[in-house]
């Protein structure tokens with residue numbers, strides 16, 4: 419999508435994250451579907467996930483992450499030119515979730531837009547943010563999903579995989595700040611697999627009817643699990659190599675891989691194909707499950723809070739999701755960016 423960053427390219431200058439306080443364990447899922455901790459843990463590595471409160475919506479989660487990000491970066495909201503929200507679980511059909519966030523944080527001089535890019539949306543939208551930041555615009559990029567209100571709680575093959583959360587990144591011109599510099603960024607889509615993973619009902623192709631709602635289709639997530647699994651591994655591996663190639667780097671140059679937290683078995687398979695030690699692949703999927711386009715922001719924040727990211731390191735981030743879409747980037751840490759979150 420974009421060429422390797424020049425010295426004055428774009429930089430993630432601060433990060434924020436928010437996860438709801440309500441924890442739901444695998445055992446808790448047993449109240450709703452025929453499942454077990456052993457099944458979920460062995461297939462996915464997930465042990466628990468966070469679930470939004472009744473009075474929380476996508477915009478409220480995104481706003482909390484955004485506020486934390488701006489507070490961490492000590493950056494005034496009225497200097498933001500773009501509020502980009504990557505989500506597949508929007509506040510409502512229209513207007514964009516980003517409009518509600520823009521109002522809530524007081525980003526009065528910003529254009530507010532949503533990106534629907536599946537679980538790869540945050541990294542793909544980082545490419546858009548980078549392009550604007552290179553032109554001098556401060557961008558607030560938020561990945562946010564509230565899947566617990568958008569899924570079928572009686573479908574054990576999808577519902578147990580997901581969690582709610584939000585991650586936000588302040589993306590500034592490299593001439594203005596230090597942080598995680600965008601060294602390379604690539605993204606791609608193969609729309610021939612658009613029907614494999616997604617939420618097909620409620621749009622204009624399949625408008626909701628009383629019959630569809632009675633059948634529970636308003637919440638139905640379609641997923642061909644094994645096909646998604648195989649494609650996730652292949653595309654994440656290829657995307658990682660492409661981003662490294664664009665940067666003129668190899669895996670030997672990478673301190674941490676920070677991938678989309680889809681599922682531990684996918685992460686392990688990608689690590690194996692990339693021939694990186696699994697310990698170099700940051701994972702918190704056990705505690706937060708798959709939070710879609712929020713997962714990489716949350717993972718970056720947590721890795722920084724744990725002191726794992728150091729100045730001079732290079733990180734590789736890579737994501738895959740519905741579309742099928744994928745995205746990957748190399749980030750160079752010119753200074754450890756400030757972060758704010760309560761992920762405990």
Ligand SMILES: CC(C)(COP(=O)(O)OP(=O)(O)OC[C@H]1O[C@@H](n2cnc3c(N)ncnc32)[C@H](O)[C@@H]1OP(=O)(O)O)[C@@H](O)C(=O)NCCC(=O)NCCS
Pocket residue numbers: 452453454457458461462537574575576578579641642643644646647650680681684708738739740
């Ligand atoms: C979803 C996934 C964990 C399913 O694992 P799997 O080994 O492929 O399991 P299958 O779909 O073949 O199902 C095997 C059996 O387990 C059952 N099953 C599904 N979910 C279950 C659950 N939560 N608990 C218990 N049993 C379950 C199925 O009904 C099926 O039963 P059957 O053989 O009687 O029909 C796996 O395919 C996967 O990880 N896919 C990728 C999903 C993903 O990451 N999506 C997001 C990408 S961004």
